[in-house]
Amino acid sequence: MPDFFDNWTVQLRKGLVEFCILRTLSHSERYGYDLVKSLVTLPGLNTPEGTVYPLLSRLRTAGLIEARLVESSEGPARKYYSLTAEGRKQVEQMNIYFNTLSQTLSEIGEKGAQHD
Amino acid sequence: MPDFFDNWTVQLRKGLVEFCILRTLSHSERYGYDLVKSLVTLPGLNTPEGTVYPLLSRLRTAGLIEARLVESSEGPARKYYSLTAEGRKQVEQMNIYFNTLSQTLSEIGEKGAQHD
DNA sequence: CAAGATACCTGGCTATACATAGTAGTGGAT
DNA sequence: ATCCACTACTATGTATAGCCAGGTATCTTG
Known part of the structure; x- marks a missing residue:
């Protein structure tokens, strides 16, 4: 039986990995394996390969990111991902929403949820 | 087919409503309908009844909150919820994890995900 | 006595991240 | 020649929170 806390952290991450990828790509082009290596070490976000690659596919299908293949001198060709114009628009919206939620x-942390 | 952004916000909220309820109850005892009215007006969190009540049940089953029935002079009896000792412990852990993620x-918002 | 606000709850649905495991190809070092 | 690190991806199965729409009961007011 899974621990309450462990389960909660899983739920809390939902949507965040997507957001992290898009935010990262809004700074610079990155290739998949590099993203995987970055995301797995981030505190709180221990995202494995099996999560990242399907996400990249989904984002590409949704038209938010695009990819180009680049030869590498140290191994197989790398697939570099970057934001599309549409993706850039979405990230802006997401930033706004995220900041609202943070606020x-x-x-609530200070005085609890109130109405009126 | 649902909009990408709308769907993302749903995912992002996962775990947060739970967190908001527990955080609110850590300040004072509250009854269900009052929580519903509070959560539905919060910016970013437009949580409807159908989300809140099942959550309260789950949290009670998990032993994090407890309830007591109180007569009201303005309508049906109200069910007041409050944190248990166990719930208080969990909220502390959740606060720590949440702050880590926020950080x-x-x-990532400033410079993207990096490794090494 | 009907209307409406208050108050609580349930059932069925969807999308997502996770876990785990596997495939496949390139290039450098032993 | 062989092994290892790099790089990209796929497949499949699970669990869960949140959403929508509805249901039920209480109490006050017209």
Whole structure:
């Protein structure tokens, strides 16, 4: 039986990995394996390969990112991902929403949820 | 077919509603309908009844909160929820994890995910 | 007595991340 | 020649939270 806390952290991560990938790509082009290596070491986000690659596929299908193949001198060709114009628009919206949520959460932390 | 952004916000909320309820109850005892009215007006979190009540049940089954029935002079009896000792412990852990994630997200927002 | 606000709850649905395991090809070192 | 690190991906099965729409009961007011 899974621990309550462990399960909660899984739920909390939902949507965040996607957001992290898009935010990262909004800074610079990156190839898949590099993203995998980055995301697996981030505190709180121990995202494995099996999560990242399917996500990249989904984002490409959704038209938010695009890919190009680049030869490498140290191994197989790398697939570099970058944001499309549509992707850039979405990230902006996501940033706004995320900041709103952060603000809300911070207020609840101080005095609990109130209405009126 | 649902919009990409709308769907993402749903995913992002996962775990957060739970967190908001527990955080709110760590400040004071509250009854269900009151929580519903509070959560539905919070910016970013437009959580409807159908989400809140099942959550309260789950949290009670998990032993994090407990309830007591109180007569009301303005309508049906209200069910007041409060944190158990176990719940208080969990909220502390959740706060720590949440802050870690916030920190990570904020760094990614500035320079993208990096490794090494 | 009907209307409406208050108050609580359930059933069926969807999308997502996770876990685990596997495939496949390139290039450098032993 | 062989092994290892790099790089990309696929497949399949699981669990879960949140959403929508509805249901039920209580109490006050017109």
